[in-house]
Amino acid sequence: DDWTAYTYSSVSTTAAVKGMQRIVDRVAEDTDLTIDLHLGKTLQIASSDITQAVGDGIIDMAADFFFSGSVPIARVLNLPMLIENDEEWAKAYAAMEPTLIDAFAQQGVVLLGGYRYPEQTIFTTFEINSLADLEGHKIRVTSPEQGKFVEMFGGAPITLSGSEVPTSLERGVIEGVLTASAGGAKNWHEFLPYNYRFAVNYGNSMIIANADSFDALSEDTQTKLREIVAEEGPATTAAFLEDEEAQKASQSEAGMTLVDAAEGDSEMAGEKLAPYWESWAEENGPEYVEALATVREAIGK
Amino acid sequence: MEAILAFGLLIGLILGGMWVQFAVAGAGLTYIWLLKGFGGWKALGLVSWGAANSFTLAAIPLFVLMAEILLGSGLSTRLYNGVAPFMRRLPGGLLHTNIAGSGIFAAISGGSAPTAAAMSTVALPELSARGYNKRLVAGSLAAGGTLGILIPPSITMIIYATFTETSIARLFAAGLVPGILLALCYMGFIMARVLINPKLAPKTETKASAGDLGRALLDIVPFLMLIVIVLGSIYGGFATPTEAGAVGTVGAILIAALYRKLSWRLLKDALSRTASMSGNILFIVFTSMIFAYATALSGIGEDLVGMLEEANVSRLTFLLIIMVVFAILGCFMEGLGMIAIIVPVIFPALMAMDVNPIWFGVFVVILVELGQLTPPLGVILFVVASSSDEVKVEDVIMGTLPFFLIIVAFMLLLIGVPDIALFLPEFTFG
Amino acid sequence: MQTQSRTGPASAGPIFDVAAWITGAATGLVLVALVSLVCLEALLRGGFNYSLGFAEELTGYGVVFMTFFGAALALRGHAMFQVHFLLDTWPEGTRRWLIRAFVLIALLICVILAWKTKDLTLSSFSRGKFAPTVLRTPLWIPQIMLPAGFSVLAFFLVEQLLLTFRKSEET
Numbered sequence A: 001d002d003w004t005a006y007t008y009s010s011v012s013t014t015a016a017v018k019g020m021q022r023i024v025d026r027v028a029e030d031t032d033l034t035i036d037l038h039l040g041k042t043l044q045i046a047s048s049d050i051t052q053a054v055g056d057g058i059i060d061m062a063a064d065f066f067f068s069g070s071v072p073i074a075r076v077l078n079l080p081m082l083i084e085n086d087e088e089w090a091k092a093y094a095a096m097e098p099t100l101i102d103a104f105a106q107q108g109v110v111l112l113g114g115y116r117y118p119e120q121t122i123f124t125t126f127e128i129n130s131l132a133d134l135e136g137h138k139i140r141v142t143s144p145e146q147g148k149f150v151e152m153f154g155g156a157p158i159t160l161s162g163s164e165v166p167t168s169l170e171r172g173v174i175e176g177v178l179t180a181s182a183g184g185a186k187n188w189h190e191f192l193p194y195n196y197r198f199a200v201n202y203g204n205s206m207i208i209a210n211a212d213s214f215d216a217l218s219e220d221t222q223t224k225l226r227e228i229v230a231e232e233g234p235a236t237t238a239a240f241l242e243d244e245e246a247q248k249a250s251q252s253e254a255g256m257t258l259v260d261a262a263e264g265d266s267e268m269a270g271e272k273l274a275p276y277w278e279s280w281a282e283e284n285g286p287e288y289v290e291a292l293a294t295v296r297e298a299i300g301k
Numbered sequence B: 001m002e003a004i005l006a007f008g009l010l011i012g013l014i015l016g017g018m019w020v021q022f023a024v025a026g027a028g029l030t031y032i033w034l035l036k037g038f039g040g041w042k043a044l045g046l047v048s049w050g051a052a053n054s055f056t057l058a059a060i061p062l063f064v065l066m067a068e069i070l071l072g073s074g075l076s077t078r079l080y081n082g083v084a085p086f087m088r089r090l091p092g093g094l095l096h097t098n099i100a101g102s103g104i105f106a107a108i109s110g111g112s113a114p115t116a117a118a119m120s121t122v123a124l125p126e127l128s129a130r131g132y133n134k135r136l137v138a139g140s141l142a143a144g145g146t147l148g149i150l151i152p153p154s155i156t157m158i159i160y161a162t163f164t165e166t167s168i169a170r171l172f173a174a175g176l177v178p179g180i181l182l183a184l185c186y187m188g189f190i191m192a193r194v195l196i197n198p199k200l201a202p203k204t205e206t207k208a209s210a211g212d213l214g215r216a217l218l219d220i221v222p223f224l225m226l227i228v229i230v231l232g233s234i235y236g237g238f239a240t241p242t243e244a245g246a247v248g249t250v251g252a253i254l255i256a257a258l259y260r261k262l263s264w265r266l267l268k269d270a271l272s273r274t275a276s277m278s279g280n281i282l283f284i285v286f287t288s289m290i291f292a293y294a295t296a297l298s299g300i301g302e303d304l305v306g307m308l309e310e311a312n313v314s315r316l317t318f319l320l321i322i323m324v325v326f327a328i329l330g331c332f333m334e335g336l337g338m339i340a341i342i343v344p345v346i347f348p349a350l351m352a353m354d355v356n357p358i359w360f361g362v363f364v365v366i367l368v369e370l371g372q373l374t375p376p377l378g379v380i381l382f383v384v385a386s387s388s389d390e391v392k393v394e395d396v397i398m399g400t401l402p403f404f405l406i407i408v409a410f411m412l413l414l415i416g417v418p419d420i421a422l423f424l425p426e427f428t429f430g
Numbered sequence C: 001m002q003t004q005s006r007t008g009p010a011s012a013g014p015i016f017d018v019a020a021w022i023t024g025a026a027t028g029l030v031l032v033a034l035v036s037l038v039c040l041e042a043l044l045r046g047g048f049n050y051s052l053g054f055a056e057e058l059t060g061y062g063v064v065f066m067t068f069f070g071a072a073l074a075l076r077g078h079a080m081f082q083v084h085f086l087l088d089t090w091p092e093g094t095r096r097w098l099i100r101a102f103v104l105i106a107l108l109i110c111v112i113l114a115w116k117t118k119d120l121t122l123s124s125f126s127r128g129k130f131a132p133t134v135l136r137t138p139l140w141i142p143q144i145m146l147p148a149g150f151s152v153l154a155f156f157l158v159e160q161l162l163l164t165f166r167k168s169e170e171t
């Protein structure tokens, strides 16, 4: 068999692409399946359309970070302040996995596994020592949930096309972004002198395959593919964590001021956002309420 | 093989006289079919959506609308009346305003298509009416557009930086000097052309009095106001480069009102011309993305790069071959697609050869620009052609050819003297 | 007939004029909306620290609309790019047949693209896919612009085909 695979990421040196490349290489070695991996922006398929592209059989396999329009229930894992560390993530993801597998199956997609970026923290052009310093500042957000977070602390959530972020930071159109050091901050760090190390939320990527293409594989290949993804997904997460530390060090060396989260900020923010999680779930429907309850139970919050 | 067939079909249809957009779409569909059969076409829905649904492309209609309002209100005629007496002695006269104007526009907009679209809309009718050679006018406008992504802000540079994890601030600084130098090269060429053949540009013999010059200065005022509004909105942190087009449109309307030129008729005509012109440009960008999808699917870009890497050549030869590869792909792809396909693949090899990534960024940006000037799929050629009924694509191609050669020569200079690009970033950032 | 072609683009009948008028009015409105929306976003953000949150999304949809409906206007206004120098060397009869062939190929392309984008719209509808933004726009709604746009293009291509016959009657 010959598959076409696609990843949203266009940077060949990032842990996300290296991980996918390892999967492709190992599959080629261990099975009769060959996978042709295309990097982000090479095919004219928007990042937010990847799950649909896989479901419709336009591509056979993909890494999808922007699945929230197709499988919105997975966003419960990205709610601000709900999951605050690696341990909680592991528990929450395990509890949600059956729901996610089901939700992706409804899209005609097999969820093989995934990987996770390090925590998204606050990068700003102004001095920041606590969440209270967000007051009155324009922060670029990438989801309505992040927007809610910024709004709760008096900041102004701004949506802006990614290609305009650097110029906008330089000129003061926006004054900060929420991202991981090993993610967006890698590109924009020179416009961002301050980093408040406050974990707002996590972002994760799903590794998925078209259901029909997957079913057409021999049972042996299916098992092998699942095994490889199950190994390389966590390996990618680990590589990201390592990269995060390296980026923090190099960004600090380049002059960025890294500020540890202020005492009590996390508890305060968690309490402030808890009612929002519930209203978010209720707004979206009963299955969201159930998913939120599952996650909260798993992490004991 | 599929690539040759698809490309042959593309050229055949275009030369035969088919609408260029449908020729590109037809060749693209055929290309996909050759690669994947009819099943490949099921991607067309998502590819169409992904290609057309773009925030940054909004800069094209926005800047065109701004230019149409300037043109319709007579403010652009006033501008050229104002500038003309000062350019009287310079061989080439107002042709230099095309280059200078493009340079200013480049500092406003993030892309070359909006730059060329706005400048051409205003300049082509004005300069043709004054008896300038239309091929030279069109060529200078297309060439001027290339400054759009060289002089910051530049979306192409931001994209390159994302692919390669290089410094955007350094890239911006690195583009500035080559941008200005290239503009000076264009001006030098225009002067030389006109000195050799004075018929290309009209010459006024009358001498302007001090009073004439004063009145002329007043004629420049409205345009200066617009520049202040638009540049101010960007550098004051009010608008992004894409949004600047909308701010400029509102600014142009306000200035037209100030000079009592505003009317419903003006707005209606400007809207109607903008719709047709930007639809025409956006649709060719759209169809070339379908073709680019097929090209990406075929893996021809990777094949070319693979051959290049296997050739095991010297640094200079490597860079020269990269120029050729970009030139080939540039004939049937749009710019960003080329960067996406080529840059990540060759980047490790470049690092091994000790090529400075900032310098290479400037190099690639100029190559992308070059691709936008090569037929059959040079977007800028079509942008310039769309701004006037009297100028055909053929005229633009012929007019652009010498400027194309200047750019190629400039790239060779850049290879020989990398400091042209690297001096400023090293000076500013150490 | 001749007076008509002097005042506006050649027309194959009132139904095409009406369609062109509606397309023109709609693209004009979308342009005005684009300018207003983008300016308003910049104004609110710069002046009041407030972002609409949907300006980027709606602007993208506006671009989709301008792409196809603007192109339809360009086609009708004979502004759509063409390279003429070979075409002009053919005798009138050959040229007319060539143009007919081009129109038919273009029509076929439009039909294919309208069909495939219609499939996309249905896929988005049945998946319940929406834009992950504050508006949560169900994506089939803006995606309808694609098949609609290709249909409008096809409609005006039909006019071009009819016009090739009209001219032959006159000569």
Ligand code: NA
Pocket: B105, B106, B107, B108, B109, B110, B111, B147, B148, B149, B150, B151, B152, B153, B154
């Ligand atoms: Na620029």
Ligand code: NA
Pocket: B330, B331, B332, B333, B370, B371, B372, B373, B374, B375, B376, B377, B378, B379
């Ligand atoms: Na080209």
